[in-house]
Every structure is written in C-alpha cells, then in structure tokens.
Amino acid sequence: xxxxxxxxxxxxxxxxxxxxxxxxxxxxxxxxxxxxxxxxxxxxxxxxxxxxxxxxxxxxxxxxxxxxxxxxxxxxxxxxxxxxxxxxxxxxxxxxxxxxxxxxxxxxxxxxxxxxxxxxxxxxxxxxxxxxxxxxxxxxxxxxxxxxxxxxxxxxxxxxxxxxxxxxxxxxxxxxxxxxxxxxxxxxxxxxxxxxxxxxxxxxxxxxxxxxxxxxxxxxxxxxxxxxxxxxxxx
Amino acid sequence: xxxxxxxxxxxxxxxxxxxxxxxxxxxxxxxxxxxxxxxxxxxxxxxxxxxxxxxxxxxxxxxxxxxxxxxxxxxxxxxxxxxxxxxxxxxxxxxxxxxxxxxxxxxxxxxxxx
Numbered sequence: 001x002x003x004x005x006x007x008x009x010x011x012x013x014x015x016x017x018x019x020x021x022x023x024x025x026x027x028x029x030x031x032x033x034x035x036x037x038x039x040x041x042x043x044x045x046x047x048x049x050x051x052x053x054x055x056x057x058x059x060x061x062x063x064x065x066x067x068x069x070x071x072x073x074x075x076x077x078x079x080x081x082x083x084x085x086x087x088x089x090x091x092x093x094x095x096x097x098x099x100x101x102x103x104x105x106x107x108x109x110x111x112x113x114x115x116x117x118x119x120x121x122x123x124x125x126x127x128x129x130x131x132x133x134x135x136x137x138x139x140x141x142x143x144x145x146x147x148x149x150x151x152x153x154x155x156x157x158x159x160x161x162x163x164x165x166x167x168x169x170x171x172x173x174x175x176x177x178x179x180x181x182x183x184x185x186x187x188x189x190x191x192x193x194x195x196x197x198x199x200x201x202x203x204x205x206x207x208x209x210x211x212x213x214x215x216x217x218x219x220x221x222x223x224x225x226x227x228x229x230x231x232x233x234x235x
Numbered sequence: 236x237x238x239x240x241x242x243x244x245x246x247x248x249x250x251x252x253x254x255x256x257x258x259x260x261x262x263x264x265x266x267x268x269x270x271x272x273x274x275x276x277x278x279x280x281x282x283x284x285x286x287x288x289x290x291x292x293x294x295x296x297x298x299x300x301x302x303x304x305x306x307x308x309x310x311x312x313x314x315x316x317x318x319x320x321x322x323x324x325x326x327x328x329x330x331x332x333x334x335x336x337x338x339x340x341x342x343x344x345x346x347x348x349x
Contacts, residue, residue, distance in 0.1 A: 013339055014341070017342070018344050019323065019343060020346060022348050025326055032326050040325070040336075042324065048321065048323070049321075060345050061342055062343050064333075064336070065340055066340060138314070146308045149306055149307070150305055156236070156237055160296070160303070161296070189347070203348040
C-alpha cells in the first residue's frame with residue numbers, strides 16, 4: 001500500500017518513509033519483505049517517533065517539507081476507504097464481534113480525503129491548502145502533560161527489560177506507561193501483542209490479555225469508541 | 236532515551252532527544268531555553284538540570300541500573316515545527332538519517348506488525 005503511494009508521489013518530489021514500531025525487528029521483517037519497498041523502510045524499537053512527533057497509534061503520519069519543516073502534525077494515516085461500512089453484522093456472529101464491528105463503523109473514514117490531500121501537497125508543496133504554517137502545526141499537535149513524558153520513560157524502561165529477557169519487569173513498566181498515557185495505543189498494543197501472540201505465529205491482533213494486563217484490545221476499543229481510537233485528520 | 240549515567244556528552248543527548256547544548260541554552264530547532272549550570276566546559280551535560288527545566292520525566296530502574304528520560308512536556312507534542320534529526324536502522328541494521336531527505340517532501344508513516 002505505501003509502496004504504491006510512494007511510486008505515485010516519487011516523480012512529484014515526495015518520498016514515503018515508513019517506520020515500524022516493533023520492539024522485536026524480526027516481527028516487522030516479513031511485512032517489509034512482502035512489500036519490497038524502494039522507499040526508506042526503517043525500524044524504531046524504542047518508539048522514538050512517539051517522543052519526537054507525537055505518534056500515538058498506527059497508522060499515523062507526519063508531513064515534512066523540502067527544508068525539513070513539519071507541515072502537518074501526527075494524525076491518522078489511512079489512505080483507503082474504511083472497509084467496515086460494507087461488512088454485514090449478523091446475529092450469527094459472537095456478540096462481542098458484533099459490538100466491535102458496529103463500533104468500527106465509527107472510526108473516522110478519512111482515507112480517501114487524506115490520500116487526496118497527500119497528492120495535492122506532493123504536487124503543490126507550500127501552496128497546498130493542506131500544508132500548515134509552523135505555528136499551526138505546533139498548535140495542532142496534541143497537548144503533552146508531564147504524565148505523557150513519564151509514560152515514555154516507563155515504556156523505554158520496559159523495552160530495556162524486555163531486551164534483557166526480563167519480561168516480568170517489562171510488564172510492570174508497561175502497565176505504568178499505559179496508566180500514565182492511556183491514549184497512546186502504541187504502548188498498549190505493543191505490550192499486549194507480546195503476551196498474546198503464540199511463539200512463531202503472526203502478531204495477534206485480538207490481544208486478549210486479561211490474565212496479565214487485566215484487559216483486552218476489544219475492551220479498550222469499545223471503551224473509547226471508534227471516534228476516540230485515533231487522531232482524526234482535520235482536512 | 237536510556238541513560239546509564241546522569242551526566243552525558245551533549246552530543247549523545249542531542250542525538251537522543253533533539254535538544255542541542257548551545258551558548259544561549261538548550262535548543263531544538265528554532266526554540267532555545269536557558270538552563271543555567273547544565274553544560275560543563277568539557278562538553279558534558281547535567282541531565283537532571285535539563286530534565287527539570289524542560290519537563291522531561293526521569294524514571295529510574297534501580298534493579299537494572301539505568302534511567303530513562305521522557306520527552307519535553309508542558310506544551311504540545313511538537314515544541315518546534317523544525318523536524319529533528321532522526322537516525323534509525325532499516326531491518327538489516329543499515330543506518331538511515333532523515334536529513335538525507337532534505338530537498339524532498341517526506342511522508343513519514345508509522346506502522347507496526349501488531
């Protein structure tokens with residue numbers, strides 16, 4: 001998907017740079033190899049882009065112009081129409097699945113508009129109405145109280161513990177990060193997948209981690225709702 | 236940013252946080268904040284003083300003998316619109332610097348396997 005967009009904007013002087021937020025780079029490798037990217041494709045085990053740009057879920061993106069200035073803050077980066085409106089919800093489905101699918105219809109369906117905005121910016125640069133002035137970019141980025149900074153530090157201590165093989169310690173630090181900054185889904189989904197994914201399997205998306213974290217992806221998704229799950233682009 | 240000591244070379248601090256020690260203070264892009272007493276003549280930086288001034292959380296893991304430093308806080312996620320330098324590896328470990336893209340527009344997309 002990103003490779004196709006890259007090929008479309010590359011002749012216009014724009015480049016896709018993908019950053020995989022995976023504490024274990026081996027998990028990202030099969031996806032990268034399947035995509036065969038010709039654009040820079042990076043791995044960020046520390047989730048540094050959360051600190052530097054305010055990334056808080058995936059997919060999210062920022063826009064950087066030719067001079068190295070941010071012209072859009074971190075926001076949801078879907079570039080396809082939402083598939084959820086077309087999925088029929090039936091009574092034969094488990095009740096939880098019905099609830100989740102219904103709520104997914106409330107995810108912001110901004111994919112087509114966001115993709116069109118990227119193409120407009122690639123063509124027109126600073127003259128694109130989607131490219132914001134520096135003050136507007138800063139103001140449109142999310143507020144950052146000290147709790148979010150503490151969460152980042154706790155997440156990093158958890159990652160360091162995980163790297164040492166001390167997953168009990170990692171879980172303790174990550175629980176603190178989740179409590180301090182619940183709106184950061186990269187901290188939560190990253191931690192949960194390590195508990196719920198069987199050895200050697202593809203990453204588990206359901207993330208039923210009640211035993212360890214006292215919660216699950218669907219519990220928390222339903223609690224915030226589709227509209228609260230990501231940062232909707234204001235286009 | 237992971238730290239083994241609370242006094243670190245200013246260059247290491249800059250690479251980890253985007254904040255550079257300059258005569259006018261700690262600077263990130265076009266923003267500078269005076270932090271008296273933070274920089275030593277030998278190029279070392281007092282992390283505690285900088286952290287206090289910039290609202291960076293400093294959390295210690297005594298069992299592991301390390302600290303982690305969070306990003307600046309008290310404002311927005313972006314302190315400046317100047318993109319910080321960012322060096323990350325590709326999946327084979329080859330380093331890539333964001334500044335190599337100067338002169339082109341960049342759509343920087345975060346994704347994950349999970």
